Amino acid sequence: MPGYRRQLYRDDAVVLRVQKLGESDRIITLLSRRHGRLRAVARGVRRTTSRFGARLEPFGHVDLQIAGDPNGGDGLHTVSQVEAIELYGKRFLDDYPRYTAASAIAETAERLSPVEREPSLRLFQLTLGAIRALAAREHAGTLVLDAYLLRGMGVAGWAPALVECAVCGTKGPHKAFSVPAGGAVCPDCRPPGAAHPAPATLDLMVALSSGNWHVADAAEAGPRRECSGLVAAHLQWHLERGLRSLPLVDRTTGEEQK
Ligand SMILES: [Zn+2]
Numbered sequence: 165m166p167g168y169r170r171q172l173y174r175d176d177a178v179v180l181r182v183q184k185l186g187e188s189d190r191i192i193t194l195l196s197r198r199h200g201r202l203r204a205v206a207r208g209v210r211r212t213t214s215r216f217g218a219r220l221e222p223f224g225h226v227d228l229q230i231a232g233d234p235n236g237g238d239g240l241h242t243v244s245q246v247e248a249i250e251l252y253g254k255r256f257l258d259d260y261p262r263y264t265a266a267s268a269i270a271e272t273a274e275r276l277s278p279v280e281r282e283p284s285l286r287l288f289q290l291t292l293g294a295i296r297a298l299a300a301r302e303h304a305g306t307l308v309l310d311a312y313l314l315r316g317m318g319v320a321g322w323a324p325a326l327v328e329c330a331v332c333g334t335k336g337p338h339k340a341f342s343v344p345a346g347g348a349v350c351p352d353c354r355p356p357g358a359a360h361p362a363p364a365t366l367d368l369m370v371a372l373s374s375g376n377w378h379v380a381d382a383a384e385a386g387p388r389r390e391c392s393g394l395v396a397a398h399l400q401w402h403l404e405r406g407l408r409s410l411p412l413v414d415r416t417t418g419e420e421q422k
Pocket of ligand 1: 329331354
């Protein structure tokens with residue numbers, strides 16, 4: 165291809181999505197540490213003799229060598245080598261709630277990195293950390309997901325205000341929450357139709373945003389459910405199209421087994 169510099173580069177990445185391409189190939193969507201979100205073709209991975217098919221499944225943390233122009237270019241990149249660091253996807257195979265939470269994390273990661281090859285170390289670390297935490301089962305899957313969504317929105321620059329009023333900045337805590345207004349709102353700024361979540365719900369959202377797992381793990385089912393609803397509403401408001409995987413996440417109990 166004229167004007168197209170093809171070279172090998174190496175990076176570690178989380179596999180976000182795998183799509184079929186023709187008879188035996190796949191297109192892999194990756195969130196990489198240093199090169200941002202990438203799409204690359206893996207040739208022959210659907211053959212049983214493939215060298216790296218099983219290593220390129222969703223949610224895996226892998227080390228890759230990719231052929232392509234790391235600075236852009238229109239040519240499709242190809243995976244030339246892949247080593248497994250940790251294949252987290254296997255751990256979700258028999259755990260549908262965690263599988264759907266991982267799917268929502270992967271889909272959100274893709275939506276929060278709209279431009280290919282634009283590095284975001286923070287988003288990469290958050291995404292890998294959330295997948296790893298889901299696999300470790302130390303916290304309820306829904307809490308791990310909501311913590312990820314809150315912090316991911318922070319990376320994107322539209323985390324909900326939780327303590328200060330979203331409109332005027334007056335210090336709270338405030339009792340009302342309005343997604344269109346940007347989060348918690350004081351009595352003066354409260355628009356019609358604002359929600360009035362339980363104080364424990366806003367406490368949980370603050371705990372999840374700041375990584376205070378001691379408080380988050382102790383939250384009861386009601387605040388967990390309310391928190392999930394507000395986080396999902398805030399996320400959907402800011403994304404142009406809703407997430408396909410989020411409605412599939414099982415939030416029926418809010419106290420899913422750890
Ligand atoms: Zn205000």
